[in-house]
Amino acid sequence: MSRTKGLVVAALAVLVAGPLAGCGAGGSADSLTLYNGQHPQTTAALVAAFERDTGISVVVRNNDEETLANQLVAEGSRSPADVIYTENSPPLEALVDEGLLAKVDPKTLARVPARYSSPVGRWVGVSGRISVVVYNTSLVHPSEVPTSVLDLARPRWRGRLALAPGETDFQPIVTSVEHADGKQATLRWLDGLKANAGGHIVPNNETVTSMVDSGQAAIGIIDQYYWYRARADQASSTSHSAIATLAPGDPGYVLDVSGAGVVRSSRHQAAAQSFLAFLTSPTAQHIIGSTASFEYPLATGAPPARGQPPIDRLHPDPISVAELGDGSGAVALLQEAQLL
Amino acid sequence: MTATATVAAPAPGATRRRPARPRLLFLLSAVVAVVLALPLAFLIIEAVQYANQSHGLETLRGLVLRNLTAELLWNTLVLTVAVTLGCAVIGTLAAWVVERTDLPARRVWAVLFVLPVAVPDFAVAFGWHSVFPAIGGFSGSVLIMTLAVYPLVYLPVAASLRNADPAQEEVARSLGTGPVATFWRVTVGEARLAILGGCLLVALVLLAEYGAFEILGYRTFTTEIFTEFNVGYNTPATCALSLVLVSLALVVVVGERFAQGRGRVSRVGPMAARPATRHRLGPATAPVLAGCALLVGLALGVPAAAVVHWLVLGGAAVWSWAVASAAFHTAAYSAGAGLLATAMALPVALLSVRHPGRAQMVLERSTYLVLATPGVVIALALTYFSERDLASFGYLTAWMLIFAYAVMFFPLALVAVRTSLAQAPVALEEVGRSLGRSRLEVLGRVTLPLVGPGLAAAFSLVFLEAVTELTATLVLVPNGSQTLTTGFWMAQTNAQYPEAAPYVAVMVAIAAVPSYVLGRWFDRLPQREPVAA
Numbered sequence: 002m003s004r005t006k007g008l009v010v011a012a013l014a015v016l017v018a019g020p021l022a023g024c025g026a027g028g029s030a031d032s033l034t035l036y037n038g039q040h041p042q043t044t045a046a047l048v049a050a051f052e053r054d055t056g057i058s059v060v061v062r063n064n065d066e067e068t069l070a071n072q073l074v075a076e077g078s079r080s081p082a083d084v085i086y087t088e089n090s091p092p093l094e095a096l097v098d099e100g101l102l103a104k105v106d107p108k109t110l111a112r113v114p115a116r117y118s119s120p121v122g123r124w125v126g127v128s129g130r131i132s133v134v135v136y137n138t139s140l141v142h143p144s145e146v147p148t149s150v151l152d153l154a155r156p157r158w159r160g161r162l163a164l165a166p167g168e169t170d171f172q173p174i175v176t177s178v179e180h181a182d183g184k185q186a187t188l189r190w191l192d193g194l195k196a197n198a199g200g201h202i203v204p205n206n207e208t209v210t211s212m213v214d215s216g217q218a219a220i221g222i223i224d225q226y227y228w229y230r231a232r233a234d235q236a237s238s239t240s241h242s243a244i245a246t247l248a249p250g251d252p253g254y255v256l257d258v259s260g261a262g263v264v265r266s267s268r269h270q271a272a273a274q275s276f277l278a279f280l281t282s283p284t285a286q287h288i289i290g291s292t293a294s295f296e297y298p299l300a301t302g303a304p305p306a307r308g309q310p311p312i313d314r315l316h317p318d319p320i321s322v323a324e325l326g327d328g329s330g331a332v333a334l335l336q337e338a339q340l341l
Numbered sequence: 342m343t344a345t346a347t348v349a350a351p352a353p354g355a356t357r358r359r360p361a362r363p364r365l366l367f368l369l370s371a372v373v374a375v376v377l378a379l380p381l382a383f384l385i386i387e388a389v390q391y392a393n394q395s396h397g398l399e400t401l402r403g404l405v406l407r408n409l410t411a412e413l414l415w416n417t418l419v420l421t422v423a424v425t426l427g428c429a430v431i432g433t434l435a436a437w438v439v440e441r442t443d444l445p446a447r448r449v450w451a452v453l454f455v456l457p458v459a460v461p462d463f464a465v466a467f468g469w470h471s472v473f474p475a476i477g478g479f480s481g482s483v484l485i486m487t488l489a490v491y492p493l494v495y496l497p498v499a500a501s502l503r504n505a506d507p508a509q510e511e512v513a514r515s516l517g518t519g520p521v522a523t524f525w526r527v528t529v530g531e532a533r534l535a536i537l538g539g540c541l542l543v544a545l546v547l548l549a550e551y552g553a554f555e556i557l558g559y560r561t562f563t564t565e566i567f568t569e570f571n572v573g574y575n576t577p578a579t580c581a582l583s584l585v586l587v588s589l590a591l592v593v594v595v596g597e598r599f600a601q602g603r604g605r606v607s608r609v610g611p612m613a614a615r616p617a618t619r620h621r622l623g624p625a626t627a628p629v630l631a632g633c634a635l636l637v638g639l640a641l642g643v644p645a646a647a648v649v650h651w652l653v654l655g656g657a658a659v660w661s662w663a664v665a666s667a668a669f670h671t672a673a674y675s676a677g678a679g680l681l682a683t684a685m686a687l688p689v690a691l692l693s694v695r696h697p698g699r700a701q702m703v704l705e706r707s708t709y710l711v712l713a714t715p716g717v718v719i720a721l722a723l724t725y726f727s728e729r730d731l732a733s734f735g736y737l738t739a740w741m742l743i744f745a746y747a748v749m750f751f752p753l754a755l756v757a758v759r760t761s762l763a764q765a766p767v768a769l770e771e772v773g774r775s776l777g778r779s780r781l782e783v784l785g786r787v788t789l790p791l792v793g794p795g796l797a798a799a800f801s802l803v804f805l806e807a808v809t810e811l812t813a814t815l816v817l818v819p820n821g822s823q824t825l826t827t828g829f830w831m832a833q834t835n836a837q838y839p840e841a842a843p844y845v846a847v848m849v850a851i852a853a854v855p856s857y858v859l860g861r862w863f864d865r866l867p868q869r870e871p872v873a874a
Contacts, residue, residue, distance in 0.1 A: 034820050034821075040835055041831050041835065042835065042837070060820050060821035061821065062818075062820050062821070063827070063831050064815050064816070065571050065815075067570075067571045068570070068571060068717075068815065068816065071570070072724070072816065075721070075724050075725065075728060076724075076728065076733070076736070077728065079728065079732070079733045079736075081737060081820055167568035167571065169571075200478065200558075201558075202558075202560065203558050204555045204558070204564070204568070205834070207834065207835075208558070217475075230835075234837075336404065336578075339407060339408055339409040341565075341568060341569060
């Protein structure tokens with residue numbers, strides 16, 4: 002029994018010591034708490050540069066953007082968060098609706114074209130991505146690749162489409178299609194996608210990309226950076242897929258904005274604003290454009306993303322971030338189509 | 342059940358002699374039950390609030406009563422049945438081979454058979470998926486989940502076989518019962534509570550599993566609940582679907598209760614523990630060894646090979662300080678959870694085994710529902726009550742995460758403690774009481790030593806599950822801290838497999854410690870050396 006007692010005492014010691022060790026983080030005046038829904042490696046590089054520049058330390062909480070937004074709502078005015086940084090605009094718009102975001106410093110907003118930021122100035126656009134078609138080059142000839150997202154619902158893609166309806170990147174496409182063609186047409190289109198995807202309804206765009214690349218599916222719709230990231234991780238000789246943009250202005254051709262906002266209840270408003278200013282600074286925009294994030298930096302005059310066409314040569318659907326909204330309409334449609 | 346294996350329920354007259362139900366025990370158990378009911382209370386509050394909004398009820402009804410629900414229900418049910426049966430067979434056979442035969446190197450096998458519980462289900466799924474990309478869907482999920490969770494049957498069955506009275510098998514054999522019939526009627530019969538308890542855990546864990554099915558592309562109720570939660574910005578819909586899932590768990594829990602039957606398994610004859618005679622495998626040794634090797638190879642070898650593959654690819658660069666920090670946090674939180682859950686399980690188990698009654702039974706059974714509640718719902722429930730009633734006291738502290746783990750894995754602790762208690766002869770406690778010892782003294786000097794292996798098993802089960810918990814951890818982990826699972830998941834979802842590998846390797850190493858210590862401790866129990874047949 003002495004052995005067990007020793008074990009219990011050791012476990013108790015760990016139990017008492019462990020949590021105390023964690024108490025140092027957060028709360029002090031020269032430290033920020035960042036709720037990060039962006040890809041952690043991109044954020045880690047940005048945070049490291051910010052800490053070096055300003056001496057302000059940043060405590061990062063990583064999770065899915067919608068989970069973090071939900072958490073902020075649940076926490077209300079007692080939230081420990083100072084800044085939230087998301088992959089897409091809908092969670093930020095939802096937080097604006099809840100009255101949880103502070104006004105962004107106008108000098109920060111001025112660095113980014115107004116159409117990429119909150120229409121009421123409560124979050125700032127940092128980087129962007131576009132939705133594209135990804136196809137397997139052995140299974141699909143480039144001339145067969147559809148130029149409209151609506152064509153993916155045609156019977157010729159039955160059993161060949163991979164779809165991630167739960168991806169937050171898919172909601173803006175649904176919103177955009179509804180904006181262009183109305184509710185009934187959108188539902189018919191979603192029914193077609195569901196029939197075509199069959200057993201290839203998958204959790205995320207990483208899976209869509211790898212299924213198309215491996216030939217388990219022939220075609221899919223993703224944000225372009227998933228394909229670039231996957232290709233960077235593998236030898237190019239083993240890549241069996243390519244991406245194609247849709248026709249200019251097609252409702253499936255959407256520019257998704259990743260942005261950041263200051264939490265209204267934050268007790269570190271000045272430091273939080275300086276983090277947003279940093280995200281739109283040339284230093285940060287250069288990090289975004291030159292690292293493996295493969296996103297388009299959005300600040301005026303920022304260099305184009307590594308190995309990709311400049312953003313002004315893209316022709317996405319002109320739908321605005323306000324029209325993309327908080328995504329709840331898209332979710333209701335996806336639920337009605339039983340994709341969610 | 343043969344008469345030898347069963348001590349009949351006390352005669353009606355005995356009930357009157359038993360002391361009134363101990364108030365302290367009942368109070369403690371009630372507190373535990375209330376704590377465990379918090380997630381359910383949260384689900385109901387959210388759903389009712391939503392239903393009271395305009396069109397809320399219609400929306401909820403629309404979300405719950407539709408084809409997709411039926412499809413997910415079917416997916417979930419067939420998978421649960423198939424995996425539970427597979428685990429019952431594999432877990433029981435493996436436990437019998439280790440505890441009751443002269444299998445060579447059985448101490449090593451005993452550790453190897455438990456280890457898969459230390460490998461998170463999603464890591465097993467990923468290991469297989471990366472080696473055989475075509476694996477997925479229903480058959481892939483059945484295979485991988487069976488390999489990942491069979492230890493939940495193995496552990497309680499092994500503990501039960503270890504403590505069972507060998508006289509009963511001997512009596513059966515001496516009465517002319519054949520070896521197979523003896524195995525089925527006596528050995529399996531004695532271990533029946535443990536097998537059913539293990540199956541109950543397997544079924545409930547499957548209902549709540551998320552990561553593995555997400556990787557294998559198999560849609561169940563729980564994966565859908567997460568999707569709704571993540572994209573829907575829609576907690577009420579998540580709660581409504583979770584209520585359906587909890588109802589499903591209720592069916593499982595009630596079903597297991599009916600399968601349990603009555604009667605208590607205990608020793609007959611001499612009171613001192615006596616080791617069982619080990620069956621000689623003889624010529625069957627080679628095929629049995631091959632079977633053991635196959636099981637370990639499939640359950641551990643494939644995921645291990647995948648991890649080693651990523652580690653080699655990643656080189657030294659992936660062993661960052663972040664991994665060490667995550668390891669420390671994981672060990673601390675999980676040890677805390679193991680202690681807390683075991684402490685919570687003891688009064689409930691004592692009450693249900695030593696003072697059975699309808700109220701006690703309902704109280705005990707209700708606690709199982711929490712196991713089928715998705716981690717994210719438990720995290721949301723604790724957040725909700727902390728924010729609403731306690732001015733966010735404890736929120737995002739280590740204490741709350743430990744508390745969440747203890748709540749989530751309480752049923753594991755309960756099964757282990759209860760199985761041991763049910764087998765500890767109540768007569769010894771009665772002797773203690775008759776000698777004038779107080780109830781607490783008897784608990785400390787008679788009962789606890791008797792259920793020692795059960796308490797240790799409870800701690801290690803909860804510890805192992807907490808080490809591999811993902812979804813509640815993502816929501817409740819203190820700001821700036823990382824655990825091994827969250828570190829793994831962040832890297833994995835970003836397809837950074839070499840960076841993900843060290844987290845899995847350390848996770849297995851940490852979880853291996855309690856498995857090994859436990860195995861050794863069991864082996865050192867007195868009179869454990871096998872007797873020649």
